[in-house]
Amino acid sequence: MNYDANANNSEQEHTAFIQWLTNSTVTELQAARGNESAIHTAVQQYVKRALDAHLPFEEIEEVLGINEPCIMDLAELSEEDEEYVVDAFEDLCNS
Numbered sequence: 847m848n849y850d851a852n853a854n855n856s857e858q859e860h861t862a863f864i865q866w867l868t869n870s871t872v873t874e875l876q877a878a879r880g881n882e883s884a885i886h887t888a889v890q891q892y893v894k895r896a897l898d899a900h901l902p903f904e905e906i907e908e909v910l911g912i913n914e915p916c917i918m919d920l921a922e923l924s925e926e927d928e929e930y931v932v933d934a935f936e937d938l939c940n941s
Contacts, residue, residue, distance in 0.1 A: 870892075874887075882930045886930065889910075889934035892906075896909075907935075
């Protein structure tokens with residue numbers, strides 16, 4: 847889905863993009879359960895899509911693991927897989 851937060855002020859389109867991004871990432875994380883490398887790839891894809899859409903970092907972080915319901919909750923990951931998600935996100939933020 848193409849969306850650019852810098853060029854588009856429509857709240858409806860922003861909401862639709864966040865919903866699409868959330869659903870896509872949940873599906874990818876569910877398919878990656880138990881596979882640290884695949885989880886890292888899913889998180890990397892999430893961050894890339896969000897950054898390409900020029901979402902603010904705070905929103906990227908909130909949608910992934912802070913807002914209710916967050917992507918990690920919706921994906922119904924194990925504690926170990928959630929740790930992989932957090933580690934992958936931190937790795938991407940620190941690189």
